[in-house]
Amino acid sequence: MDTSAPLLGEPLPVELMNTVWADRDGVYDALIDAAGTSAWLQAVAPRTDLMTPDDVAALPSSALEQLGGRLVDLRDALRRLAAEATEDARTAAANGAGELQGAVAQLNRAAGDTPHWSALSWTSGRQPSRHLRAEGEAAAAAISAIADEAITLFGQDTRHQLRACLGPGCVLYFLKNHPRREWCSAGCGNRARSARHYQRHRRATA
Numbered sequence: 001m002d003t004s005a006p007l008l009g010e011p012l013p014v015e016l017m018n019t020v021w022a023d024r025d026g027v028y029d030a031l032i033d034a035a036g037t038s039a040w041l042q043a044v045a046p047r048t049d050l051m052t053p054d055d056v057a058a059l060p061s062s063a064l065e066q067l068g069g070r071l072v073d074l075r076d077a078l079r080r081l082a083a084e085a086t087e088d089a090r091t092a093a094a095n096g097a098g099e100l101q102g103a104v105a106q107l108n109r110a111a112g113d114t115p116h117w118s119a120l121s122w123t124s125g126r127q128p129s130r131h132l133r134a135e136g137e138a139a140a141a142a143i144s145a146i147a148d149e150a151i152t153l154f155g156q157d158t159r160h161q162l163r164a165c166l167g168p169g170c171v172l173y174f175l176k177n178h179p180r181r182e183w184c185s186a187g188c189g190n191r192a193r194s195a196r197h198y199q200r201h202r203r204a205t206a
Contacts, residue, residue, distance in 0.1 A: 003039040005030035008184060010174055012044060013150035014162070016071065017078045018172045018184075020093075027092055027171060031075070034061045037068035041139055049131055050116060050145055051138035059139065070110065070143055074150075077106035081154055082173050088164040093171040107154075110147035114140040167191050 019030040042053040080103035116134035134141030167188025174184040
């Protein structure tokens with residue numbers, strides 16, 4: 001089962017923020033239930049060192065519901081921090097609204113929920129490599145690792161690259177990794193250009 005959330009190749013904390021997404025019919029939550037949580041975790045598992053899609057597929061519904069609650073709490077905190085960092089005024093993106101300090105506390109709790117650490121492997125005659133170890137369930141550790149990555153994102157100058165997409169009706173965030181990038185995706189860019197063209201045409205014929 002594929003996740004309904006858009007995956008844009010952004011850092012995983014931003015991908016998690018974007019599990020709230022919109023189209024012309026409304027705003028959606030890709031983590032609304034255990035199936036949605038499983039689909040999203042399986043989709044991003046290849047981008048982590050702590051879990052595999054098979055780890056997620058083996059989880060019972062009760063565990064997925066708990067993980068879903070943790071993901072939603074973390075996502076809402078991240079969206080609140082992203083709104084602060086980007087001065088986001090989009091009313092449709094207000095999911096996760098709340099006190100800034102509450103969002104910070106939630107992020108810090110999530111990062112410490114499941115300890116994880118780096119370990120070195122080095123066998124004679126081979127190149128050394130870094131990998132991750134964790135206590136507890138693999139998916140839970142991956143969520144804490146996403147929170148830890150978010151702390152790096154917001155705690156360093158990379159937060160100044162974070163943008164709220166201003167495409168019509170969009171509620172997504174993205175990192176401005178190119179000077180000319182203005183939207184989260186080409187689709188939003190096309191919709192924005194079409195909306196501008198429509199407004200110009202209306203003014204010209206008024």
